[in-house]
Amino acid sequence: MAESTTGGESxxxxxxxQLRKGIEAMFFAYRGFTADPDRILEGMDxxxxxxRAIHFIHRSPGTTVSNLLGILGVTKQSLNxxxxxxxxxxxxxxxxxxxxxxxxxxxLTAKGQDLERQLxxxxxxxxxxxxxAAGPAAVQGFRTVLEAMMDPxxxxxxxxxxxxxx
Amino acid sequence: MAESTTGGESxxxxxxxQLRKGIEAMFFAYRGFTADPDRILEGMDxxxxxxRAIHFIHRSPGTTVSNLLGILGVTKQSLNxxxxxxxxxxxxxxxxxxxxxxxxxxxLTAKGQDLERQLxxxxxxxxxxxxxAAGPAAVQGFRTVLEAMMDPxxxxxxxxxxxxxx
DNA sequence: AATTTACGTCAGCCTTGTTGACTTTCCAAG
DNA sequence: CTTGGAAAGTCAACAAGGCTGACGTAAATT
Numbered sequence: 001m002a003e004s005t006t007g008g009e010s011x012x013x014x015x016x017x018q019l020r021k022g023i024e025a026m027f028f029a030y031r032g033f034t035a036d037p038d039r040i041l042e043g044m045d046x047x048x049x050x051x052r053a054i055h056f057i058h059r060s061p062g063t064t065v066s067n068l069l070g071i072l073g074v075t076k077q078s079l080n081x082x083x084x085x086x087x088x089x090x091x092x093x094x095x096x097x098x099x100x101x102x103x104x105x106x107x108l109t110a111k112g113q114d115l116e117r118q119l120x121x122x123x124x125x126x127x128x129x130x131x132x133a134a135g136p137a138a139v140q141g142f143r144t145v146l147e148a149m150m151d152p153x154x155x156x157x158x159x160x161x162x163x164x165x166x
Numbered sequence: 167m168a169e170s171t172t173g174g175e176s177x178x179x180x181x182x183x184q185l186r187k188g189i190e191a192m193f194f195a196y197r198g199f200t201a202d203p204d205r206i207l208e209g210m211d212x213x214x215x216x217x218r219a220i221h222f223i224h225r226s227p228g229t230t231v232s233n234l235l236g237i238l239g240v241t242k243q244s245l246n247x248x249x250x251x252x253x254x255x256x257x258x259x260x261x262x263x264x265x266x267x268x269x270x271x272x273x274l275t276a277k278g279q280d281l282e283r284q285l286x287x288x289x290x291x292x293x294x295x296x297x298x299a300a301g302p303a304a305v306q307g308f309r310t311v312l313e314a315m316m317d318p319x320x321x322x323x324x325x326x327x328x329x330x331x332x
Numbered sequence: 333a334a335t336t337t338a339c340g341t342c343a344g345c346c347t348t349g350t351t352g353a354c355t356t357t358c359c360a361a362g
Numbered sequence: 363c364t365t366g367g368a369a370a371g372t373c374a375a376c377a378a379g380g381c382t383g384a385c386g387t388a389a390a391t392t
Contacts, residue, residue, distance in 0.1 A: 025308075028312075080371065100368095136178075340385105345381075
């Protein structure tokens with residue numbers, strides 16, 4: 001199925017059928033995306049919510065609780081339940097803020113970093129395999145479409161995490 | 167598909183940093199992906215699980231319960247709870263199988279199709295906007311990477327839905 | 333006739349989300 | 363210095379949507 005990009009073909013990708021394919025691709029791919037971390041976490045007392053918290057604390061060490069709330073898009077009660085167990089179990093450390101002592105700056109402990117590594121290794125391995133199979137050009141397109149699909153606020157969050165990087 | 171272009175550039179997209187960007191893009195984009203249907207369904211007695219059932223019944227009219235179980239990857243108890251309410255509310259019809267009377271062939275009623283239309287219109291609108299912003303080449307890459315990210319069984323499900331189409 | 337398959341259902345549990353109400357701590361403005 | 367409000371934490375109650383296990387029934391298969 002060679003894709004000769006000429007003329008009317010340029011709009012063919014906007015047909016309902018093409019859009020539905022994209023929708024189903026998102027559905028099935030997201031299942032794969034979460035499958036490996038889910039497998040690792042089952043058996044431990046943790047779930048996907050813990051994974052997400054760990055990921056973003058690792059990503060932005062010292063982030064505050066309300067910062068995390070904005071990124072994760074859940075209520076503080078929901079996040080707190082997750083965070084509490086992680087702190088109790090010694091995976092996350094909540095340091096009282098220096099300038100503003102109301103804030104808690106969140107950090108992963110060595111133990112927390114171990115689990116983070118384990119989880120992200122698995123997730124990256126799948127992503128790497130997919131990227132390798134698809135090739136650099138496809139990866140570029142993949143990220144472009146995903147970014148366009150985000151809500152504006154989410155896109156800001158996504159891009160702000162990108163700031164100050166190579 | 168030009169592959170393995172020479173030079174270091176061809177592998178740059180496999181760095182951990184690039185992979186992490188992909189991971190976060192998936193996370194944020196999936197939130198956007200589900201946001202519109204979620205908004206429509208809140209207030210009704212339905213949720214994401216109902217949406218998924220409706221989507222795949224619409225996609226494969228006459229599909230059986232066990233078929234749907236395979237696609238959705240949940241237990242029959244979980245699916246049944248959803249399916250029961252949809253049947254009670256007159257959105258889905260379960261016809262006794264013709265050749266095998268143990269099976270139930272699932273169809274959307276007119277009412278069910280109305281809701282399906284509403285949901286998929288919203289979801290397609292977002293997908294369309296993202297596709298339009300990204301362009302045909304990006305869309306091609308998007309789908310390629312997503313497909314590579316699926317579990318083999320999911321990929322079969324995905325592709326089998328594709329069979330017999332233009 | 334016995335077994336297997338497809339489906340439905342009851343009961344109970346877990347995770348992870350939600351509201352609402354309330355307290356404590358603390359910064360900052362009046 | 364007092365006070366308003368932001369940040370954080372906590373309790374309680376609830377809902378959606380997963381799960382397991384056990385059981386029942388009808389129909390197909392062997």
